[in-house]
Amino acid sequence: MDFRVASNKRLTSGGAEAHSRLSFYLTAPSLEVSLEEFEQFALDRLRVLKGLEEALSRGRRGEELEALVTSLWRKYMRTSGSSETSKDTISHFVLRLVYCRSDELRKWFLAMESSLFRHRFQSESFEDQKRFMEDNKIPYRAIGTSEFESVKDKLGQVARSLNQPVPNADSKFYKVPFEEVPELVSGRKVYIHKGLAFVPSTQLASLVVGQFRSKLSKALVLTNRKWMAMIAEEEADRLTPIVEALSSRYLGPDYSQAKVKTEVNLQDIDSLAKTSFPLCMRHLFFKLREEHHLKHGGRQQLGLFLKGVGLKLEDALAFWRSEFSQKVGVEKFDKEYAYNVRHNYGKEGKRTDYTPFSCNKVILSTPGVGDHHGCPYRHFSEDNLRVALGSLHLGGRALDDIMEKVRNRHYQLACSITFEATHGSSCAGINHPNQYFEESQKILQPKAPQASPNGVAEAPVTTS
Template sequence: MEVMRSQKKASSALTSSNGVSTLTLYRSAPTLEVRLEDFERFAVDRLLVLRGISDGLARGKKPDEMDKLVIDLWKAHMRHPQASEVNNKDIISHFVLRLVYCRSEELRKWFLSMESTLFRYRFRSVNSDVHLSLMTELGIPYKVVSQKEFEDLREQLNLVARSANQPLPTPNGLYKVSFEEVPELVATRKVFIQKGYAYVALNQVVSFVVPHFRSHLSKALVLTNRKWTSMIREQEKDRLTPIVEALATSYLGPDYSQDKEVGEISLKDIDQVARTSFPLCMQHLFNTLRDDHHLKHGGRMQLGLFLKGVGLKLDDALAFWKTEFSQKVGAERFDKEYAYSIRHNYGKEGKRTDYTPYSCQKIILSTPGVGDHHGCPYRHFSEENLRAALGKMGVSSRALEDVIEKARNRHYQLACTLTFEALHASSCDAGINHPNQYFSDSQKILKEKNMSTD
């Protein structure tokens, strides 16, 4: 099937001043056919951009750092072998993810926030001509301030700019809009107001354009959800629906089915590496198993596949689980009821599927019940229990408060990243996205430290 060649009628696209990307308002979905492989691949590439932005915001990056981050993310993930197709990729990926993230309030909220932030920083990179075109397309009423009016108000404009620590306005690039359009600027006293108009400088235009973009997208997501539930999901159940439903929780990194860099771990080393290199979710499961000699299915799957990924061979895995479970259920019952599922995880039973360890995203979204111990401690533990668990791991009191604060604000993977950094005295710029990544990075750091002390 042919990918679209032009999108001018569906939504105007505007080139940024640095030539990095185009800026599109996504006012209406394109009526075209897209190859299935492009449908998914473009969406994954855009998702990498949005998740990178989310991580940057959670880490408290400053506006100038976010500027650079957004440009770098866009360059890294939104390229296309054919330059003429870059804008098409932008539009297709946005509308695919709109389908993906329209399906619940929580998903809509995240997507709306990340897309609005992406638009904000891309908007900052385009010139004034583009600003005016966007304002016109969004239907924002504005007037360009004339030279005479500017001169008449110069003193008042400069006074407001100085008090707000803003650049002094210039005759070119000053606009009048209704003060109701810029409540944020009015509340913070960053604009001069006269006769119901706010006098907005070029560098402030973003403050009233982004809310219009956000409002349009918010309404569009609700409408898309209605179409999805009433029609699209059923119509596309054998083709697009599985892709759409998987993308929101998809893990986009290595699968860690076997950590080739770290190698194998043996039973005699497992307790030591659990203390030094298991993330909190796996340490909790491991310690619970050692103490209670049993885990429910969810815990067995989460820990079992993790151990497989860090290099525990099938025979050692069977011996490990049997040693623990036989203390509670007996060796005979273990062989009858539990050994099969372990062999199954290693691809030795059933469909012979080689199952991969769970990613952070999958673990965070799990719903452990009473008596379960799987899931993400940063999400599922009470604050009191989380503090105790982190203290037991050896996280210092100063770092602990930062971790708790991130968990409280639902930045669970960043909380885990901060835990890693505190315990290893090493930065993790890429962030923790997978328990087996945590283990692999930990082992590398520890081995390097051991080599330097030899």
């Protein structure tokens, strides 16, 4: 992939493949895009892929999944006319740069793009699917009526052996080289004649997705080589920071300020940690109480979280001072650690108002020996995680479900199940530690009394 940045600060690339709504993304588009669009297009596509990932991890299938993906595409990618095709192609190639840089990133991107392509291909009409395969020189030919009549008895025999409906004149079949469908051949699920397997259209998507996946897998490896050899260094001042940040970009609400209108002060912290902190913050909090110290990564993760839930700077300084002074003394805390607390609140240095870490950033962190930050679902051993979950009084089916999600690397879904099990209420999915806190407080905190028309607050109605 050969991206070139023009002198007018717009991004250009060579090649074209914009005539079809679907694409194998074989060549980068011959279009210019501003750096702002470069990032925004990628973020919009990333929202689609992340939404698809969450739906798949929650077991959504069939029509429910189709409706969700269609809705996500319409919300984030739909534009008028040919510009939708341009945005589709540009956003794919930008994310290809983002996700080519490690085996783990490539694996995720390959899985999500293949799933998205499958959905979009299956949504096309039979004629559009046929046209797409012709345009991309996929050697699968649909059989005509006369050819179907000549082999319908054989096709019927295969269908009956599989307890499937016998094909009729409306059934669609493709002729595919038999070596491309080894599973169907070995399972005697297709009729073969002269080296060609007669594959029903219901199986066609899997074949085309296989081609898509194979091409993209090779392209990601090549893109990584170009990225390492040229692009990363040449674009160190412009594209590289954007590309490196996108894979861990948080896409949800801003939690730099508390959204739940509660008075969070020092005397409430311990009880809130037990009831409303996600496991990552609960672990940090009680390690701090136990050891009276956290390394920098832990201080950042917990400190910004506490800022986000509404702990004021004065209370934050008092909180950290009360713990650290037990180990290093008040004077050393004020000299070496207080600056960092004020810095996180935007009161020192460049006075940047730092935001709490998202789940994605916590998951992608790399805690070392003696560190306690990170995501317990990812970074704890199975035994340690079971102990931590046991402290929440989780067991039985809920614990089994959580551990299953962890083994399948669905860490945020594991956290969501933890939330549901400890609160007795469903949630749409946890993407941010401060979201966990906010949703918990909505459930645990009683709503404020409603004012009556005469301005007097009405007591809540109770039943015995």
